[in-house]
Amino acid sequence: YERDGIIYDKPHYHFPVLSSLLWIAGQNNQQLTVLDFGGSLGTTYLQMRPYLQHIQKLQWCIVEQAHFVEKGKQHFDDDILKFYPTVEACMQEQQPHVLLICGVLQYLPEPYVFLTNVAQHKIPYLLLDYIGYHLGEDYDRITIQNVPPDFYGVEASYACWFFNKTKLYQHLQQYYDLQYDFLDDYDTYYLELERFKYEGMLWKAK
Numbered sequence: 001y002e003r004d005g006i007i008y009d010k011p012h013y014h015f016p017v018l019s020s021l022l023w024i025a026g027q028n029n030q031q032l033t034v035l036d037f038g039g040s041l042g043t044t045y046l047q048m049r050p051y052l053q054h055i056q057k058l059q060w061c062i063v064e065q066a067h068f069v070e071k072g073k074q075h076f077d078d079d080i081l082k083f084y085p086t087v088e089a090c091m092q093e094q095q096p097h098v099l100l101i102c103g104v105l106q107y108l109p110e111p112y113v114f115l116t117n118v119a120q121h122k123i124p125y126l127l128l129d130y131i132g133y134h135l136g137e138d139y140d141r142i143t144i145q146n147v148p149p150d151f152y153g154v155e156a157s158y159a160c161w162f163f164n165k166t167k168l169y170q171h172l173q174q175y176y177d178l179q180y181d182f183l184d185d186y187d188t189y190y191l192e193l194e195r196f197k198y199e200g201m202l203w204k205a206k
Contacts, residue, residue: 016184025055028097033097101127132199137164175203176203
């Protein structure tokens with residue numbers, strides 16, 4: 001099992017995400033098409049696959065950077081797993097029931113613009129997973145995340161958003177109704193001296 005370029009002996013199952021996907025499939029006569037934005041080469045799909053076997057019609061569509069799409073089409077593309085360079089390219093061929101964004105939103109340069117744009121596609125459900133919030137005032141916080149060389153072979157760093165929860169919810173409420181939110185990880189993390197946990201949420205398009 002691979003995540004972020006690291007091989008693990010055991011998958012880390014995100015059961016709130018799995019149960020959400022199964023619930024959405026149940027609303028659609030056991031049919032499920034997932035648009036997995038930033039889904040690498042199928043990390044989440046490969047985790048969930050043993051528990052999705054009973055779904056009558058399953059499509060898992062990954063939108064990724066060009067080099068992921070190229071390798072994905074060469075080595076992983078099949079009747080279920082498909083790769084696309086943009087959301088628009090995916091929407092031309094597929095009709096997703098849910099947009100899954102797992103641990104990706106906080107690394108986009110303009111996350112609110114992205115959320116506004118994808119809302120125009122009227123995908124019935126939005127499933128956000130692994131979001132970190134800071135507990136400050138009514139502003140988001142942009143940080144530099146330093147990654148040890150264990151992950152990529154060299155030291156790396158990139159920008160990472162920590163959202164103000166109220167601000168993010170107010171933005172999403174323009175386009176969606178919140179179904180529920182959930183804890184992703186019971187471990188506590190620290191942003192300097194500020195404690196936070198990773199959370200997720202399911203929204204339904206208005």
